[in-house]
Amino acid sequence: MEQFFQQLTNGLAVGSIYALIALGYTMVYGVLKLINFAHSDMFTLGAYLGLTLLTSLALTDHIGPLWGTVVLALMVMGLVAMVGALLDRVAYRPLRESPRLSAVVSALGASIFLQNTVMLIYGARYRVYPHDILPRVALDVFGLQIPLVRILILCASLTMMAMLYIFIQRTRIGTAIRAAAIDQGAARLMGIDVNRVILMVFLVGPALGGAAGLMVGLYYGQINFTMGWGYGLKAFTAAILGGIGNIPGAMLGGVLLGVVESLGAAYLSFAWKDAIAFCVLILILIVRPTGLLGERVAEKV
Amino acid sequence: MNRRQLIPLAVAAPLAVLPLFLNAYWIDVLNSIGIYAMLGLSLNLIVGHAGLFNLGHAAFYAVGAYTAAIVNTTFGIPVLLLLPVCGLAAGLFALAVARPIIHLRGDYLCIVTIGVGEIVRIALVNNLFGITGGSNGIFGIARPSIFDLTLRTPLHFYYLIWIFVALTVFVFHLLEYSRFGRALNYLREDDVAAEGSGVNTAHYKLMAFVVGAGWAGMVGNIYAAKMTIISPESFTFWESVLMFAIVILGGSGSMPGVLLGAFLIVGLPELFREFANARMLVFGAAMIAMMVFRTQGLIPSRPRIYRIPAVEKGEGRA
Numbered sequence: 116m117e118q119f120f121q122q123l124t125n126g127l128a129v130g131s132i133y134a135l136i137a138l139g140y141t142m143v144y145g146v147l148k149l150i151n152f153a154h155s156d157m158f159t160l161g162a163y164l165g166l167t168l169l170t171s172l173a174l175t176d177h178i179g180p181l182w183g184t185v186v187l188a189l190m191v192m193g194l195v196a197m198v199g200a201l202l203d204r205v206a207y208r209p210l211r212e213s214p215r216l217s218a219v220v221s222a223l224g225a226s227i228f229l230q231n232t233v234m235l236i237y238g239a240r241y242r243v244y245p246h247d248i249l250p251r252v253a254l255d256v257f258g259l260q261i262p263l264v265r266i267l268i269l270c271a272s273l274t275m276m277a278m279l280y281i282f283i284q285r286t287r288i289g290t291a292i293r294a295a296a297i298d299q300g301a302a303r304l305m306g307i308d309v310n311r312v313i314l315m316v317f318l319v320g321p322a323l324g325g326a327a328g329l330m331v332g333l334y335y336g337q338i339n340f341t342m343g344w345g346y347g348l349k350a351f352t353a354a355i356l357g358g359i360g361n362i363p364g365a366m367l368g369g370v371l372l373g374v375v376e377s378l379g380a381a382y383l384s385f386a387w388k389d390a391i392a393f394c395v396l397i398l399i400l401i402v403r404p405t406g407l408l409g410e411r412v413a414e415k416v
Numbered sequence: 417m418n419r420r421q422l423i424p425l426a427v428a429a430p431l432a433v434l435p436l437f438l439n440a441y442w443i444d445v446l447n448s449i450g451i452y453a454m455l456g457l458s459l460n461l462i463v464g465h466a467g468l469f470n471l472g473h474a475a476f477y478a479v480g481a482y483t484a485a486i487v488n489t490t491f492g493i494p495v496l497l498l499l500p501v502c503g504l505a506a507g508l509f510a511l512a513v514a515r516p517i518i519h520l521r522g523d524y525l526c527i528v529t530i531g532v533g534e535i536v537r538i539a540l541v542n543n544l545f546g547i548t549g550g551s552n553g554i555f556g557i558a559r560p561s562i563f564d565l566t567l568r569t570p571l572h573f574y575y576l577i578w579i580f581v582a583l584t585v586f587v588f589h590l591l592e593y594s595r596f597g598r599a600l601n602y603l604r605e606d607d608v609a610a611e612g613s614g615v616n617t618a619h620y621k622l623m624a625f626v627v628g629a630g631w632a633g634m635v636g637n638i639y640a641a642k643m644t645i646i647s648p649e650s651f652t653f654w655e656s657v658l659m660f661a662i663v664i665l666g667g668s669g670s671m672p673g674v675l676l677g678a679f680l681i682v683g684l685p686e687l688f689r690e691f692a693n694a695r696m697l698v699f700g701a702a703m704i705a706m707m708v709f710r711t712q713g714l715i716p717s718r719p720r721i722y723r724i725p726a727v728e729k730g731e732g733r734a
Contacts, residue, residue, distance in 0.1 A: 386541075
């Protein structure tokens with residue numbers, strides 16, 4: 116039982132990281148109908164920028180571990196958001212009116228470009244996060260020893276998701292994002308500046324992805340320039356699992372995927388860990404072709 | 417013969433004599449280009465003609481290569497004789513995989529094909545049924561021979577590969593202009609209308625997948641014969657991305673485009689070698705730039721033209 120709950124909480128933490136990345140995929144997809152393959156590199160970038168800022172500014176020494184990490188996260192999110200907006204401007208905006216697959220290839224090119232940029236700057240080897248950022252202690256929760264980092268990651272990502280949900284549902288620009296996702300043309304006719312909406316999406320999505328990168332760095336302690344592929348693919352799977360374009364769907368899909376994967380790795384087979392996520396995806400899509408929360412789109416005639 | 421019909425000849429003639437002036441390294445680069453050209457052409461049927469979003473083509477290529485390697489190393493059957501077997505194995509695998517998922521819409525199909533590709537790769541790494549050799553792969557595939565000639569130098573393989581490329585172009589050209597090819601184009605443009613006109617869209621989509629995958633399986637056989645060692649590393653998601661980029665960048669649905677795409681995608685990184693570590697960085701930037709400046713691909717596919725005989729004779733012209 117002990118192992119089950121350990122794996123479950125681990126799955127929840129990893130799943131919430133997947134969910135944060137998945138939100139970036141799903142928001143961009145909602146508005147642009149584009150699979151932003153370069154999003155996985157926003158995540159990698161977040162992890163590396165986090166490492167740089169962590170070691171160069173030593174914020175955690177000045178203002179304490181908790182606030183230091185929060186300020187660090189905000190800085191990383193801001194920087195990655197700027198890269199995201201730049202990415203849209205360079206690689207996607209010229210392709211708004213062109214066939215969708217052209218934009219996908221541009222996204223793949225952007226991903227290769229960013230991944231190699233990170234490699235050239237930081238080198239190809241694994242980089243290690245400092246150990247002493249957050250206290251390495253375990254909390255006692257109902258008799259279970261759960262690492263503090265795990266709980267903090269869970270809390271932080273749930274907070275971010277809640278904030279995003281409020282942002283999308285309650286604010287003016289959030290409403291505009293939803294409108295543009297439903298029908299871009301109609302949104303434009305209603306006086307919504309769709310280009311601003313797209314810019315917003317490319318700021319918020321990468322910011323969340325960057326935060327997820329920082330979390331992985333803090334959780335696992337080591338990062339590599341190729342790690343984006345794996346996490347990105349899982350997160351994209353999560354977004355599809357929940358129904359792409361659907362924000363609560365991405366959250367649900369991410370958490371579900373993390374838990375299933377973690378339990379599967381523990382009880383079925385560790386070697387097949389990465390295949391489990393895809394098997395679950397295929398099984399669910401056979402039953403529900405548009406994902407768990409995806410709308411059933413009526414065929415137009 | 418009109419001028420357009422001369423173009424294939426104008427391309428084929430230099431290719432036939434080119435290796436005589438190149439060293440082994442560049443012949444090997446051309447061999448890779450040939451292999452990717454065939455993979456691109458087979459994927460073009462699925463992505464370009466049927467409009468199905470397949471980012472897991474490497475899985476079918478892997479099934480072909482592993483079929484060749486396993487049968488050759490266990491039963492000693494000459495590897496080139498296994499060509500149809502490999503094609504069949506990959507085709508049947510595609511049929512089994514695609515049957516339940518073929519109704520998925522665009523991007524859902526995309527992630528499922530990525531998933532299938534990853535599952536196949538992980539299965540190979542984990543030594544499925546104890547016959548795939550795990551992450552080391554399979555080595556000791558016997559060198560292929562044609563009559564008394566054992567193929568061993570890059571030059572031998574150059575001719576084997578490029579003759580097979582020519583065959584691929586011929587077969588896919590016939591397919592493109594057949595009832596099958598027209599049906600695929602119809603359902604790509606509007607599958608509801610196609611269904612309404614009596615085209616069995618699910619059947620045609622499935623067949624496109626099976627034929628494209630089967631052909632990739634045969635290419636896998638040639639790859640296994642050329643390398644004599646195969647391992648899961650050669651069949652990653654990255655390979656599927658390359659094949660996909662070749663099709664879209666060259667010109668989706670256009671055979672000359674796909675061939676040019678193979679030259680650029682496989683050849684450019686070789687030319688960028690002087691950038692050393694920044695090679696792939698330049699490559700990524702080039703991919704973006706090419707898509708931004710030629711969104712339809714380098715050589716876009718042309719709409720089908722049907723001439724009306726009467727008009728050609730000059731009658732009935734307004």
